[in-house]
Amino acid sequence: MREKRVTERWTICEKDHVHWGAAGGAGLLFRYTPEDGEESYLLQLRSRSVDQGGTWGIPGGAIREGESPEAAARREAEEEIGPLPPYRVMRIDTQECGAGWRFYIVSADVDYPFPAFCVHETDATGWFTRKEMNNLRLHSEFRKWVDKTLT
Numbered sequence: 001m002r003e004k005r006v007t008e009r010w011t012i013c014e015k016d017h018v019h020w021g022a023a024g025g026a027g028l029l030f031r032y033t034p035e036d037g038e039e040s041y042l043l044q045l046r047s048r049s050v051d052q053g054g055t056w057g058i059p060g061g062a063i064r065e066g067e068s069p070e071a072a073a074r075r076e077a078e079e080e081i082g083p084l085p086p087y088r089v090m091r092i093d094t095q096e097c098g099a100g101w102r103f104y105i106v107s108a109d110v111d112y113p114f115p116a117f118c119v120h121e122t123d124a125t126g127w128f129t130r131k132e133m134n135n136l137r138l139h140s141e142f143r144k145w146v147d148k149t150l151t
């Protein structure tokens with residue numbers, strides 16, 4: 001099912017970090033805002049077989065050559081948590097490692113907290129408020145972004 005391309009591999013950048021995806025990576029963060037309540041975010045418990053397995057993060061993966069970060073994030077999310085409802089991309093943030101490798105966080109709004117599945121590289125999924133995230137073990141890079149961006 002998962003077609004392997006040259007860009008979907010580990011790569012070592014000039015700072016000697018090991019990164020997944022020669023053309024960078026991208027992930028999709030869904031947000032649901034109820035009319036009279038706190039907004040919540042869809043997170044994925046990363047399976048043991050992937051980098052920082054056992055931590056919570058967002059579905060995502062390697063960007064293929066010629067693919068936009070948004071398209072890559074969508075493709076990876078569908079592969080990992082199943083079909084997605086319509087959504088609106090609100091912002092795209094970039095995390096840069098300091099030597100040119102980038103991970104794009106695509107933030108999108110949905111109209112309801114849709115059920116997500118554990119299809120691939122996913123041990124669990126759940127909707128969490130920002131406050132609840134404080135009690136989760138988050139992927140370290142995602143944690144940095146959350147602390148900086150979600151207030």
Ligand SMILES: [Zn+2]
Binds near residue numbers: 015019099
């Ligand atoms: Zn790097």
